[in-house]
Amino acid sequence: MYTHMDAIPFLVGCPACLRNFLNLFCELSCSPNQSLFINVTSIAELNGNMTVDGIDFYVTDTFGEELYNSCKEVKFGTMNTRAIDFIGAGARNFKEWFAFIGQKAPPGFPGSPYAIGFKSIVPELSKMELMNVSTYPCGDTSLGCSCGDCPLSPACSSSEPPSPPKKDSCSVRIGSLKVTCVEISLVILYIVLVSAFFGWGLFRQKRERSSHPSSMEPLLNVADNSEIDVVNLRKDGRLLSEVQDMVPQASNGVHISVVQGYMSSFYRRYGIWVARNPTLVLCSSVVIVLLLCLGLFRFQVETRPEKLWVGRGSKAAEEKQFFDSHLAPFYRIEQLIIATMPDPKHGKSPSIVTEDNIQLLFEVQEKVDGISANYSGSMVSLTDICLKPLGQDCATQSILQYYKMDPENYDTFGGVQHAEYCFQHYTTADTCMSAFKAPLDPSTALGGFSGSNYSEASAFVVTYPVNNAIDEVGNENGKAVAWEKAFVQLAKEELLPMIQSSNLTLSFSSESSIEEELKRESTADVITIIISYLVMFAYISVTLGDAPHLSSFYISSKVLLGLSGVLLVLLSVLGSVGFFSAIGVKSTLIIMEVIPFLVLAVGVDNMCILVHAVKRQSLELPLEERISNALVEVGPSITLASFSEILAFAVGSFIPMPACRVFSMFAALAVLLDFLLQVTAFVALIVFDFLRAEDNRIDCFPCIKLPSSSVEPNEGNNESKDGLLARYMKEVHAPILGLWGVKLLVIAVFFGFTLASIALCTRIQPGLEQQIVLPRDSYLQGYFNNVTEHLRIGPPLYFVVKDYNYSVESRHTNQICSISQCDSVSLLNEISRASLVPESSYIAKPAASWLDDFLVWLSPEAFGCCRKFINGSYCPPDDQPQCCSPDEGPCGLGGACKDCTTCFRHSDLVSDRPNTEQFREKLPWFLNALPSADCAKGGHGAYTNSVDLNGYESGIIRASEFRTYHTPLNKQGDFVNSLRAAREFSSRISSSLQMNIFPYSVFYIFFEQYLDIWKIALINISVALGAIFIVCLVVTSSIWSSAIILLVLAMIVVDLMGVMAILDIQLNAVSVVNLVMSIGIAVEFCVHIAHAFLLSHGDRNQRAKKALSTMGASVFSGITLTKLVGVIVLFFSRSEIFVVYYFQMYLALVLIGFLHGLVFLPVALSMFGPPSSIIIEKGQEDEPSALSQTS
Secondary structure, X not given: XXXXXXXHHHHOOOHHHHHHHHHHHHHHHHOOOHHHHEEEEEEEEEOOEEEEEEEEEEEOHHHHHHHHHHHOOOXXXXXXXXXXXXXXXXXXXXXXXXXXXXXXXXXXXOOEOOEEXXXXXXXOOOOOOXXXXXXXXXXXXOOOOOOOOOOOOHHHOOOOOOOOOOOOOOEEEEOOEEEEHHHHHXXXXXXXXXXXXXXXXXHHHHHHHHHOOOOOOOOOOOOHHHOEEHHHHHHOHHHHHHHHHHOOOOOOEEEOOHHHXXXXXXXXXXXXXXXXXXXXXXXXXXXXXXXXXXXXXXXXXXXXXXXXXXXXXXXHHHHHHHHHHHOOOOOEEEEEEEEEOOOOOXXXXXXXXXXXXXXXXXXXXXXXXXXXXXXOOEEEOHXXXXXXXXXXXXXXXXXXHXXXXXXXXXXXXXXXXXXXXXXXXXXXXXXXXXOOOOOOOHHHHEEOOOOOOHHHOOEEEEEEEEOOOOOOOOOOOHHHHHHHHHHHHHHHHHHHXXXXXXXXXXXXXXXXXXXXXXXXXXXXXXXXXXXXXXXXXXXXXXXXXXXOOOOOHHHHOOHHHHHHHHHHHHHHHHHHHHHHHHOOOOEOHHHHHHHHHHHHHHHHHHHHHHHXXXXXXXXXXXXXXXXXXHHHHHHHHHHHHHHHHHHHHHHHHHOOOHHHHHHHHHHHHHHHHHHHHHHHHXXXXXXXXXXXXXXXXXXXXXXXXXXXXHOOOOOOOXXXXXXXXXXXXXXXXXXXXXXXXXXXXXXXXXXXXXXXXXXXXXXXXXXXXXXHHOEOXXXXXXXXXXXXXXXXXXXXXXEEEEEEEOOOOOOHHHHHOOOOOOOOOOHHHHHHHHOOOHHHHOEOOOOEOHHHHHHHHHOOOXXXXXXXXXXXXXXXXOOOOOOOOHHHOOOOOOXXXXXXXXXXXXXXOEOOEOOHHHHHHHHHHHHHOOXXXXXXXXXXXXXXXXXXXXXXXXXXXXXXXXXXXXXXXXXXXXXXXXXXXXXXXXXXXXXXXXXXXXXXXXXXXXXXXXXXXXXXXXXXHHHHHHXXXXXXXXXXXXXXXXXXXXXXXXXXXXXXXXXXXXXXXXXXXXXXXXXXXHHHHHHHHHHHHHHHHHOXXXXXHHHHHHHHHHHHHHHHHHHHHHHHHHHHHHHXXXXXXXXXXXXXXXXXXXXXXXXXHHHHHHHHHHHHOOOOOOEEEOOOOOOOOHHHHHO
């Protein structure tokens, strides 16, 4: 009888279970009282001899129950499963186990040679008795099992399974609505603050009415003749007397802040110099940027995902490098998912396990086997590159393995019924063994089932593991990449139509698919980007020109100026890319597609503001003074806005993700170059354009000059009157915002939305869905959706132990292993315990342990495993060559290995553990030993790459891994939480065992950033806000105004995050960069209004109206609409990342920035704004004004 002999290696790790199991068969075959509980029920003739063919074995339920309980949790590490799955076909109770044991095996096959019927009731008239020998509980102290094999052992009682983390239970239900305590607190805070604010507002209004009973008009509606504006003061120093006439109480002195004075002085002198030397300024500035563009000759694009999304110093990257170099790189995965379509009535997908579908799968496999890819002149097939853990067969994960990958075996083995049989007996039935000589877990080859109901599966999951290499030097993976391209082409052109014709769906992926699709994305949105430029160019041309007059539009239009401005923007982008390319920084696809648009959207604002400022000047002044006055008027605010944007982009360069860090660096330099070109080359171009118009030359064709008689006087260069938008701002917008009730309402509404956004921020999830990064029409979109829907097993998880000391003096062995005599809190026991609470640990199974299997393989009880010839060399099990040739049929007991003996007796070992020399000598034997029926514990295949043998002779194994699996991970949050849980687990175990242990899974390198993405986001946003506050403070010399700008910017960012939560936009490096950049862009909505307010004279209400009247139209048309036009075009992008992270986020930014800049900020300034930076002094008639000194 072979059954109990074959089972011994599975049970050696738990002596109590093994003793009970052996007692069952000892009583059956050797007991002197055998006749009392065994009854022969049938006999048969075999080779002329009569043999027993069937017996009844009378056993008490108590013995069966205790036997099963002592063995039910014993692990079989090689397959990350329980031993009962192999020696009991997954029996769920002792009766099912006895039924499996009692099955008669065909001659020559492992199993019982006759049928055994286990009975627990003795017939009334029979003299039979029930066998009931003593059993040993698995927690027996003398035969104790480990905690992993016996969780109920007394030694394990003090180590309770980790409980799931308690989620925040602080919430309140209001009807069917569940509200968190944070949200309730914010609501209460809002009610209190708004009530206090309204009370203060009513009290103040009542006091003002009692003090000024005549002031009943809107507070922003003041007479135009009382408006004092620094713009007019700057036109000419001689206008000071006019200021004094308009403001009787004013005397001689007009002062602004020191920095404002210096900047005004600089821009006044600089403007005159540019107007006098436009050619020199234009040529020199353009030449300098063109020199930077020479770096484009070294331009390269990075498309490797790990180089795009993994930062330097990444812990996960270091761990991956250690794993790849000391053990082996995780294999490449090529995968097909074939699924049935849901029933339109019930929505449930039918089972895919049918004869037609299996035959179709054979046809698909035939085509995949036939792939022949050309690599450097040689043809590459799957067998050349596939993973072959045992023998010469690929370890393809497919249910076709139940037919040995041979279609001729389909009918021979029994068709569909054989597959369904193997779903339950894949570990025990020889016919279910795969072609690569290992059991195939159906959960890896099927999808869309619940529990273990494999027959209900709605998908075939076919996985082709391919050998991987550390591909940093040379192109070691070149053959695999060539085959993968052919594989994807085959799937698209042949497999997809073939499977769809059978009313099934197909999704597929290769290891290089993401990289190839990212490359394709570089050309996916070329048309969208070009259209975006054309639309923005058209808008610029219209908005820069004067109000159209049919008779002179060809003179007053600014098409050539607008085109020149766009070219300058492109030149700044090329200069930035050229500079970084020259110093060896690779570009990314986001840089190529987004930065030009982004810089254009930012740069257009300044163009519009500059041109509008020049057009607002009096035509009575010479052109050079108009240019000078325009730069004095808007130069400081343009400088402030631009440097704020540059700082915000630069802060993004501290993001650890390379793609976003490089994006921020490129964008910061591009915005800087764009600003420099605007105040140099573009100002020179404005000079040329106004000279062209004054000379009656046609726009776009300046060589053509019209006679003066054909142009109405001053038509081409007319001083601009207030347009419709400016009149709206002055006559409608400002007066409405001046109403006291409107002010209170605006403050209450905006503050309420900010608090609501704070509450919503807690709902933002970290992550970046892979589907979003890819083009919308990518074949991977369907693949990722199917992975989420169908896969029922998670990614492999490895616990890597560094510097394991296996010497007999060290305790490391017992601190790691999980068999008898191992520590109850050992690494593997703790992994087993964690797998009991997968909802919090994200560990699905106990770990496969090479160490456990090695110690069992060495054990004298496993006498079929570690064996040696008389000369001391390795002797394989009896059922393997050289002891037995596969061609000889069933193996006998004689032959070449008849003199082999077990490696050790118990007396040779130290407490059943090998000494240092024994461990060192036998470990390579174990790793090279093939598993078979006589010894299933052989380490070859399962553990070939689990141990780094380099330098192990010293007694230290530098690296070894213990493999398990994560639970199925369907959402980005699952991936992040599983990484966090694995690291917390490893940190705890490393600390308690004083060993260096870390977790590794192939996806960790991409998800590590999300562990502290909130911290990164808050730090970068805070630094950006702080940097902009300092810039505002330096430029304006007003803490008051800088604080108001800071408040508005913070509100904009918080509101934008609230919109992210509403739109379900995740928090990742891309969105963090966007949030940081949004601060810089939002400055433009605020700084021009705040700057104009600061440099206007009068009370707060008058100055707020003047700021809206002068800059409101420019902010709306030059900033809001230009960004809006460019952003809307991105909606038509083929890349989802553009739509989500650029269209949606920037559209929200434009709308939120517009509302805060033109609604909230004027109201806040009119109520709480700083005093004017213009100080008009009395009694200083002899002192020149500060402004006149700057003229």
